[in-house]
Amino acid sequence: MKLSLLGLSAVLPSAFALWPLPTGLSLGTTPLTLAKGFDIKISIHNAPADLVAAVQRAKGYLANDKLQALVIDRGASSAGAIAKAKSLPSLTLSLASTANVTSISEEAVAPIESRVESYTLTVPADGSGAVLKANSTLGLFRGLATFGQLWYDWEGATYTLSAPVQISDSPAYPYRGFMLDTARNYFPIADIKRTIDAMSWVKINTLHWHVVDSQSFPLVVPGYTELSEKGAYSASKVYSPSDVKDIVTYAAARGIDVLPEIDTPGHTSVISKAFPEHVACAEATPWASFANEPPAGQLRLASEATVNFTTGLLKAAAGLFPGKFFSTGGDEINANCYTQDNATQASLAASGQTFAQALDTFTQASHAALRSEGKTAVVWEEMVLANNVTLANDTLVLVWISSADVQAVAATGFRLIHAASDYFYLDCGHGGWVGNFPTGNSWCDPFKTWQHAYTFDPVANLTESQSKLVLGGQSLLWTEQSSAENLDATTWPRAASTAELFWSGPGGDVDAALPRLHEEVYRFRQRGVAANALQPEWCALRPGACDLTA
Amino acid sequence: MKLSLLGLSAVLPSAFALWPLPTGLSLGTTPLTLAKGFDIKISIHNAPADLVAAVQRAKGYLANDKLQALVIDRGASSAGAIAKAKSLPSLTLSLASTANVTSISEEAVAPIESRVESYTLTVPADGSGAVLKANSTLGLFRGLATFGQLWYDWEGATYTLSAPVQISDSPAYPYRGFMLDTARNYFPIADIKRTIDAMSWVKINTLHWHVVDSQSFPLVVPGYTELSEKGAYSASKVYSPSDVKDIVTYAAARGIDVLPEIDTPGHTSVISKAFPEHVACAEATPWASFANEPPAGQLRLASEATVNFTTGLLKAAAGLFPGKFFSTGGDEINANCYTQDNATQASLAASGQTFAQALDTFTQASHAALRSEGKTAVVWEEMVLANNVTLANDTLVLVWISSADVQAVAATGFRLIHAASDYFYLDCGHGGWVGNFPTGNSWCDPFKTWQHAYTFDPVANLTESQSKLVLGGQSLLWTEQSSAENLDATTWPRAASTAELFWSGPGGDVDAALPRLHEEVYRFRQRGVAANALQPEWCALRPGACDLTA
Structure with missing residues (x-):
């Protein structure tokens, strides 16, 4: 399912922090947690060192973000569903072709016309592993950033309420x-x-x-x-x-x-x-x-x-x-x-x-x-x-x-x-x-x-x-x-x-974007970046309640 | 000498960071450093604990501020004068009357009409001790804040170029x-x-x-x-x-x-x-x-x-x-x-x-x-x-x-x-x-x-x-x-x-105030408060050079 930014806004769950919004996105409504032994695997022979390091950082964020959902009870009412949820054992990264594996660093500074940043990300709801695929390590890196935004914390459980997730993403502008x-x-x-x-x-x-x-x-x-x-x-x-x-x-x-x-x-x-x-x-x-x-x-x-x-x-x-x-x-x-x-x-x-x-x-x-x-x-x-x-x-x-x-x-x-x-x-x-x-x-x-x-x-x-x-x-x-x-x-x-x-x-709706941007602010802070408050926290926890006409 | 805020601005040296400006102030042009064994003494029997603590904090600021003067060479050209300067052995705090010594804390929350915040501060240029006097521990505390703003650092020397200093200060508004x-x-x-x-x-x-x-x-x-x-x-x-x-x-x-x-x-x-x-x-x-x-x-x-x-x-x-x-x-x-x-x-x-x-x-x-x-x-x-x-x-x-x-x-x-x-x-x-x-x-x-x-x-x-x-x-x-x-x-x-x-x-001149406010910003940062930049540092080091008509 490929949704426009505008059309998508209507169907986003209230706690959903992807930023920027993927250009192709399908979400479910099934709770899913990261397994205790969750791992990110790189299915690439001789994976570039910067990709290995990026995976390590991604795992660090997953462990340390501890971002509670921006809903009134911060996730408490989902505790039961989270406790019963299936768990995701792994995320596996792979390249469409491994003929010429170049590093993120090489691709990042290549001529802008030749850069490939697209990726696909599949997070099943059934307890099988997630898959991140791209035609470039740069694309994999973009997908890792997306994967890291899918998760909230509730009392030590790292969870999403929106599995399965299917993303096919690429930038509008290079x-x-x-x-x-x-x-x-x-x-x-x-x-x-x-x-x-x-x-x-x-x-x-x-x-x-x-x-x-x-x-x-x-x-x-x-x-x-x-x-x-x-x-x-x-x-x-x-x-x-x-x-x-x-x-x-x-x-x-x-x-x-x-x-x-x-x-x-x-x-x-x-x-x-x-x-x-x-x-x-x-x-x-x-x-x-x-x-x-x-x-x-x-x-x-x-x-x-x-x-x-x-x-x-x-x-x-x-x-x-x-x-x-x-x-x-x-x-x-x-x-x-x-x-x-x-x-x-x-x-x-x-x-x-x-x-x-x-x-x-x-x-x-x-x-x-x-x-x-x-x-x-x-x-x-x-x-x-x-x-x-x-x-x-x-x-x-x-x-x-x-x-x-x-x-x-x-x-x-x-x-x-x-x-x-x-x-x-x-x-x-x-x-x-x-x-x-x-x-x-x-x-x-x-x-x-x-x-x-x-x-x-x-x-x-x-x-x-x-x-x-x-x-x-x-x-x-x-x-x-x-x-x-x-x-x-x-x-x-x-x-x-x-x-x-x-x-x-372009064409995004500020009203639909605001809750996601709040979450990005809160996630930034969890990662040590002092992002500025957009609204009183009362508003951040209640999407739409502080709209002009609410 | 009692100068108005407006009149005073003309005679302030370019590196001079008192903020707020004392209402009565006389400055010299003699370099003076803090002696190696510089101490702040409290000449008050049974000095309140909060005054003792305030003195400890003041000594900490003197040791740790390490604020270089906001002049183009940050003080380098004063190095010779600083090296030859007389040094200040001590600052002694005393109260006009010690009949009823109350703590800073008690005085700070007393009815506003009864608070006394005035003080006098004398920093001689001849190597004799400095004296801070007040009618209240609250006044002494205000004077300590002023004393702490007199000093710059150049390669480990804590100095002023403006001794002797004579201050008689009290607030315009309570x-x-x-x-x-x-x-x-x-x-x-x-x-x-x-x-x-x-x-x-x-x-x-x-x-x-x-x-x-x-x-x-x-x-x-x-x-x-x-x-x-x-x-x-x-x-x-x-x-x-x-x-x-x-x-x-x-x-x-x-x-x-x-x-x-x-x-x-x-x-x-x-x-x-x-x-x-x-x-x-x-x-x-x-x-x-x-x-x-x-x-x-x-x-x-x-x-x-x-x-x-x-x-x-x-x-x-x-x-x-x-x-x-x-x-x-x-x-x-x-x-x-x-x-x-x-x-x-x-x-x-x-x-x-x-x-x-x-x-x-x-x-x-x-x-x-x-x-x-x-x-x-x-x-x-x-x-x-x-x-x-x-x-x-x-x-x-x-x-x-x-x-x-x-x-x-x-x-x-x-x-x-x-x-x-x-x-x-x-x-x-x-x-x-x-x-x-x-x-x-x-x-x-x-x-x-x-x-x-x-x-x-x-x-x-x-x-x-x-x-x-x-x-x-x-x-x-x-x-x-x-x-x-x-x-x-x-x-x-x-x-x-x-x-x-x-x-x-009121009546202060923004042009005269700006160099002092720059110094306050830089001093705040030395003390761990992330004060906002007022101008490019180029301007901060050159008082007046970024004025509209400069």
Whole structure:
């Protein structure tokens, strides 16, 4: 039985925590418990180590989640049924073909077009073993995440009331991301790893890592270590090559590709600490005349030396990341900064180029450097809307300024990622952060609720062929007002809402989704992620009772 | 030298973390370190145990804070000066009169009119000992908090660059509070205690504990234990009498009074779980016709049995709390609930009372019961503005709906606390939480920034005599969308902003305050409280550089 997200909502039991909702799902009403000796078996010869480790983690969650169902009695009235239920002895993982078994980690960073995340999961009600099948270890990993969400705890019994379960699942969109800015404020590696774990639970497959910006340069780039030595907030607030390897390895083993971003030519003030010759209007004041936020500073893109510096930096940085995508940014280029910069004006005069031509040269050189490292360039929307820049056909464009720009970006024919501030910016709505501005409000006010993001239509106003350009979407956390201290509660469960939108597809109903999202919040907490409360617990235990019209 | 808050800002060094700013302060420019054998001595015969404990905690903070100054080099350029600095051997605490030495805990819960929180603190630059003097142990405790904020760490040296320090400090307002709602979502005791510690660091002296509400009844009240047995979210999500004693004892030892609130007659749906006979329109639907949020339910105030139940409950609850204030709430009474309630209509008909008369009778009985337990009643503003209720002259009124209501409340002649939603509600601006309402926004949008609260004028539009009715103010955290997970970051540093407003007095300048508030955020984190980032760290290290016009 294949149900649409909308149709499905009507038949879901009240305690049922799958998130994102599988695209094909059939549920029964038979209680089933995990057997005392329950085991997860891998029926794959020479199973990859990261799959073995994923199974171990999955077993850990099953043992430790201890999530009580979000019903008024938390499951007490099911105790009898649970006690009498048949028990599930095992879950067996297998691949459709074992001709070429690749690891989760390899598949997670493979070109997005070639990734296979689909799987089927069968959990019989009769006491026979459950079966998880896929065409890829990545698919098996996604299925393990689903399996781990099927279970509740009642006094030590791990149970579901919804056996048999038959799932045939695959994502609506291949790109489901979360962007973290580690430049405005630094995030310790442990916090990034915890976030990666949480992302994997809801099948997000890309960490868009906005690693550096004008405020700090925490990335230690081989050959360019002065950047972090002089530009990190401190010697300990850095990501060394081994830290990066740790993070990308940790992510890949959890089915997550890391899309790094070194934003250019804007958002680069901090480069002036180590290489002042490459930065125009570095820390120029008043900053508002030179940048959208302090400190000002942009790469002297018209300078051949700066082009060479940038391409060298990008190549060196690219070597740290196993994935195919690499973002060169390209947002918020400030014209006045260059107009006022004598060096840039001299370079333009010497070469006879216009600014637009120089930007084109700079961007082509940057992207060629990345391509030589096997990377596909990613840019913010201005690079196709505001600037006339030559880009390779496979360039990926991030729509950020407004969802109203999606159509224009799609019209350029480039593939795009939804990241519009009016739906997906997690930082909006916390007031102004600029100093000496007591009446300042958030530029992208109001706060973007999970409900608002959930109702987004990824193909609104697009033609059928334009719709195919949409690779997916992501939540974004810019961190002017964030740090490790509020990371979890600011990100979760809202980023999970967007994860479901792009895995299960649009058209979901917020009313039907809310009980499941509550359960995801409670499960996250059981796993050590401080997800934010959606409602009073009274409401969480009573699906629908706190609806507007209830 | 006594400086106004505004005048003072100009002369503060850039690394200077006192918060709230002392009302009388003189600083030097001489470096001074804490001596290796630095000790805090109590020159009081038979010093109270809680003062001894407070000194131990203060020494712990001095040893463990390890807060580097928020300057670009974090103090490196001061290393030479620090190495050569004289060192402070000791801080000695003494009382002006030791005739009647009372404990911090006793003084913290004494009538607000009789509390003495002032102190003087002298930290010489010449290597002689520092002296903290007060007329009360509570004053000494406030001075200890200040002393603990004077110091930075540089490679193991604990130093200030601002000796000698001469402080003569006393609060502008006697009431400086923080309200926590533990009914919409439950908060573990450890989280409440951590919040109490944080409150004490910024000299907040009242925890307004909105302990129960329509959604849950976690308070275990002797003689009325059915309320929590049937109304708490779970058997573990309660505050037993020993838990309450633990909390009020912990708070009092930190100079904090606990003002409990059992909101009546509205916000009492949950009482119907144990005592259905006392609740009108219990869980009636559509809830929006019967209450401002689900579930509906109000005490049958016209029933003599319900009056007796309520007075009994209040008396029993009052016995759990050592302080003088006790709130009976009185906000958001829903008329339709009573109009539709046959029992209430029958009671009114039998007694010949109007609804207003019945509310008056109910309230007078409730307040008389509290008075018999030595309590002073506290109410929300509707009890003096919307309803014609007889209240004792010493009743304290909380202004919550809008700061525009302050003048009207003051005109009634009652003492008041500033708690207006348009300045002090920490929960605003996080979108709508009611289900099935994807476009819903926060009713009190936008988010209340620390800057906005900081610019509040407590006596705006009040006459001189009305101004004397203002006891102080507080931040408030209603927890429909909050739980332990986001408690720290949602509360801090914003509640500290309000704490300074009511300790140091209004008129402070947000631009001058920001660097100090940054330092308070960083110090909070060193002490284990996850205070929210105010700005990128780049800004935190460069006072003024991220101002709007910088």
